[in-house]
Amino acid sequence: MAAGAWLxxxxxxxxxxxxxxxxxxxxxxDADHGANLDRGFxxxxxxxxxxxxxxxxxxxxxxGSLLIRRVGGASGPLYxxxxxxxxxxxxxxxxxxxxxxxxxxxxxxLGKAVEGDKTMVDxxxxxxxxxxxxxxxxxxxxxxxxxxxxxxxxxxxxxxxMRARKGRASYLGERSEGHRDPGATSAALLIRALAATW
Amino acid sequence: xxxxxxxxxxxxxxxxxxxxxxxxxxxEVPVAAAGGDADGGLxxxxxxxxxxxxxxxxxxxVVLVPDLGSSVLTARLLEEPGRIVLADVPFVEGAIAAAxxxxxxxxxxxxxxxxxxxxxxxxxx
Numbered sequence: 616m617a618a619g620a621w622l623x624x625x626x627x628x629x630x631x632x633x634x635x636x637x638x639x640x641x642x643x644x645d646a647d648h649g650a651n652l653d654r655g656f657x658x659x660x661x662x663x664x665x666x667x668x669x670x671x672x673x674x675x676x677x678x679g680s681l682l683i684r685r686v687g688g689a690s691g692p693l694y695x696x697x698x699x700x701x702x703x704x705x706x707x708x709x710x711x712x713x714x715x716x717x718x719x720x721x722x723x724x725l726g727k728a729v730e731g732d733k734t735m736v737d738x739x740x741x742x743x744x745x746x747x748x749x750x751x752x753x754x755x756x757x758x759x760x761x762x763x764x765x766x767x768x769x770x771x772x773x774x775x776x777m778r779a780r781k782g783r784a785s786y787l788g789e790r791s792e793g794h795r796d797p798g799a800t801s802a803a804l805l806i807r808a809l810a811a812t813w
Numbered sequence: 814x815x816x817x818x819x820x821x822x823x824x825x826x827x828x829x830x831x832x833x834x835x836x837x838x839x840x841e842v843p844v845a846a847a848g849g850d851a852d853g854g855l856x857x858x859x860x861x862x863x864x865x866x867x868x869x870x871x872x873x874x875v876v877l878v879p880d881l882g883s884s885v886l887t888a889r890l891l892e893e894p895g896r897i898v899l900a901d902v903p904f905v906e907g908a909i910a911a912a913x914x915x916x917x918x919x920x921x922x923x924x925x926x927x928x929x930x931x932x933x934x935x936x937x938x
Contacts, residue, residue: 645855683890687856692886725886783882 617812618674618702619665624808626656632804639797643784647688648797655686655694675702689726689782690798693735694805696721711813712743712750712759719743726781730770733779733791735798741766742806760810767806771799815915815924816843816869819908820862820879820888824849830908838912843869857883862891874921876911876928880904898925906931 629636629652637649659665659678679698682691700721704714719739728734730741745766749759774796782798784791817834821827827848834844845865850856866875877888877899888899898921900907907928914927 647856651856683887684859687850687854687858687883689883689886691857692883692890696890725889 617667618671618678618705619667619669620812621809622656622659622663622665622674622678624812625805626660628804628808629653629656629801632801636797636801639795639800642794643779643787643791644797645688645783648690648801651686651688652690652694652801655682655691658685670706672702672704672706675699675705678702690735690801693722693726693798696725697739710750711756712746715746715763715809716743728781731777732781733774733777733784733796733799734781735796735802737774737777737796738767738770738799738802738806741770742802756813757810760813764803764807764810767803771795771803774799814841814843814871815873815911815919815921816845816866816871816875817908817911817915817924818845818847818862818865818869818875818877819904820857820865820877820884821846821848821904822855822857822880822882822884824853826880826904830905833905834908834912837909838916842912842916843871844908844912845869857887859887859891862887866891866897874898874924876900876915876921876924878902878904878908878911878928895921900925900928902928902931903934906934910934 633649633653637646640646640648658681663677675698679695683695697718701714701718704717722739723736728736730737742763746759746763749762776792778789779785779791819827819830827846831844831846845868847862847865851858869875875897879885879888891897892899910931911924911928914924
């Protein structure tokens with residue numbers, strides 16, 4: 616388990632993809648998704664102890680709290696709650712699949728979004744389901760995570776034709792169709808980062 | 814008295830809505846604004862909301878009135894059942910209805926109910 620390595624990889628990927636995320640958000644939102652997430656994850660790298668000796672659950676809880684304080688947009692409370700729930704689950708001895716399920720449920724509960732609403736849930740819910748199914752089938756955690764990451768990427772890609780029903784893009788109605796959702800896109804990046812580092 | 818915190822993406826909107834609510838309900842009603850992000854731009858700041866809650870908390874409870882998006886999500890994270898509650902209401906109308914009821918000495922439940930009634934207000938007919 617290497618929560619610190621995952622968080623560092625998240626920060627690296629978000630910084631690298633910052634302009635793309637902001638561009639997606641400019642089409643159907645307020646063009647701050649990349650900058651907001653970058654600010655949050657850079658704060659995590661700068662201010663938290665991400666060393667391997669720290670307890671992973673506690674690291675994730677601290678990272679989640681920092682995202683809630685620093686991001687300033689909807690992704691702060693959403694990803695922040697996700698990391699805090701995941702951290703709490705890991706601290707209580709849950710396996711990674713269960714912890715991921717808790718993280719996704721936290722996002723669903725706070726944002727009151729379901730699959731098909733054109734939000735990060737469209738990437739996160741398939742990822743949690745794919746991971747749970749792989750674990751049930753007795754597949755090792757590395758392959759299970761890879762399946763989860765692929766499910767998240769497919770879920771994010773599938774948001775393009777959707778009409779947004781939650782979040783800022785929902786004000787656009789049918790004009791939100793034809794644009795890939797920035798939240799689902801960043802969610803897929805974070806799950807891929809998890810698969811690359813855990 | 815029940816306190817009110819108006820949470821908006823915009824510092825100016827929150828401040829002016831708070832001034833309007835106090836102007837109608839009375840300047841003794843504890844209404845605080847928590848608008849914008851920490852740098853004064855459009856967004857939401859947990860630190861500003863927490864400071865506003867502390868400023869209006871007289872021990873009788875605090876109602877958070879958010880505008881939309883991250884204001885709602887962030888306010889929801891700060892809820893403490895029975896003490897700090899979120900009002901899912903129109904920003905201006907809900908704030909004024911809540912402030913008037915708070916000024917009349919209403920309980921947390923009564924202030925929240927008054928704010929929620931504002932959802933059905935018609936402006937014409």
